[in-house]
Amino acid sequence: MSRRKLVAGNWKMHGLRGQLAEIETIDAAAAAAPGVDVALCVPATLVHHAAEIAKAVRIGGQDVHANDRGAHTGCLSAEMLREAGASVVIVGHSERRSDQNETSHDAWAKAAAARRQGLDVILCCGETEAERDAGRAERVVQAQIEKSVPEGASGDWFTLAYEPRWAIGTGRTPSADEIAQVHAIARAKLRQMVGDAADGIRILYGGSVTGANAGSILSIEDVDGALVGGASLTAEKFVPIIEAAAAL
Numbered sequence: 441m442s443r444r445k446l447v448a449g450n451w452k453m454h455g456l457r458g459q460l461a462e463i464e465t466i467d468a469a470a471a472a473a474p475g476v477d478v479a480l481c482v483p484a485t486l487v488h489h490a491a492e493i494a495k496a497v498r499i500g501g502q503d504v505h506a507n508d509r510g511a512h513t514g515c516l517s518a519e520m521l522r523e524a525g526a527s528v529v530i531v532g533h534s535e536r537r538s539d540q541n542e543t544s545h546d547a548w549a550k551a552a553a554a555r556r557q558g559l560d561v562i563l564c565c566g567e568t569e570a571e572r573d574a575g576r577a578e579r580v581v582q583a584q585i586e587k588s589v590p591e592g593a594s595g596d597w598f599t600l601a602y603e604p605r606w607a608i609g610t611g612r613t614p615s616a617d618e619i620a621q622v623h624a625i626a627r628a629k630l631r632q633m634v635g636d637a638a639d640g641i642r643i644l645y646g647g648s649v650t651g652a653n654a655g656s657i658l659s660i661e662d663v664d665g666a667l668v669g670g671a672s673l674t675a676e677k678f679v680p681i682i683e684a685a686a687a688l
Contacts, residue, residue: 443642445658445685446599446665448479448562449672450502450530450646455483463493465675466682470496473686477665480672481530481562484516491525500528500562503536506549508556518557528560530667532588534605544587551590551598560597562644562667563588565626569606577604578625585629593633595640601667602626607647609669616660619645623662651680658685 449466463480470478474496481500482490491499505515521529531554532547551561565584567577581602589600602622607613614622623643630638645657646667657663665685671677 443595443640443664444475444477445688446477446479446642446644447668447678447682447685448481448500448528448599448601448644448665449668449678450533451480451482451486451673452502452535452669453483454673455486457486457489459673460486460489460493462673462675463490463497466678467494467497469675469679469682473682476682476685478682479528479562481528484521484524487521487524487526498527498560499525500530500560501526502530502533504529504531504550504554504559506546506553508553518554518559522557522559526559528562529554530562530564530601532564532584534564534566534603534608538605544584547584547588548590551588555590555597560599561590562599562601564601564603564646564667566603566605566647572604572606578622581622581626582629585626586633589630589633593630593641594637595642599642599644599665600626600630601644601646603646603667609648611648613648613653613657616656619657619663620660623660627662649681651677651684654681654684655687658688 479498481502501521531550536542567580571580642664644665644667649666649668
């Protein structure tokens with residue numbers, strides 16, 4: 441099955457209003473690449489401003505609470521994100537799992553909450569360096585998928601992102617064979633869970649993706665796009681990744 445490439449940026453805890461000009465330039469590049477889907481998941485403080493600017497780029501949040509409302513100081517509901525202008529949200533990112541001790545069940549609940557409010561979901565999974573060195577990478581990813589993917593997941597609203605934790609922001613990337621192997625295993629696990637719908641679900645690769653290596657990574661079997669961290673903060677670094685996806 442042919443799946444459109446998706447290039448999604450995660451600004452993490454970066455970005456002030458003065459950097460909205462970067463979104464304008466990225467948006468123009470996305471408009472010039474109509475065969476590629478582009479998203480930017482910005483800090484909550486920028487979602488509304490970014491959504492007002494973006495025409496070709498989808499604007500998203502970086503996290504969401506599992507409940508629709510309640511006494512959860514400092515948290516944002518899916519309805520709040522949607523009202524601010526978001527149409528997609530990241531859940532289960534490795535930095536949430538490690539820094540905030542979030543579990544796969546937490547990711548599952550957040551994905552379900554986002555879906556209830558009509559937000560698309562990018563669900564992250566990936567092993568640590570110690571888990572890979574111990575030969576457990578595949579089992580870790582399979583377990584995370586099994587416990588995190590919500591019922592009824594389909595390519596209409598759900599995307600999986602494989603991010604080996606040891607490659608995020610380090611400049612290190614797995615080999616093409618290693619990426620292909622994990623993506624194939626992830627696809628098989630999805631097929632086991634949701635049947636034929638798995639063929640329509642995009643699986644992104646994330647972890648030190650740059651303009652220099654994007655073409656080769658995006659050419660790997662079952663790699664349907666990229667989840668990009670640091671390189672998504674500026675048009676200078678992010679646009680070449682969009683262009684690499686468009687050239688395939």
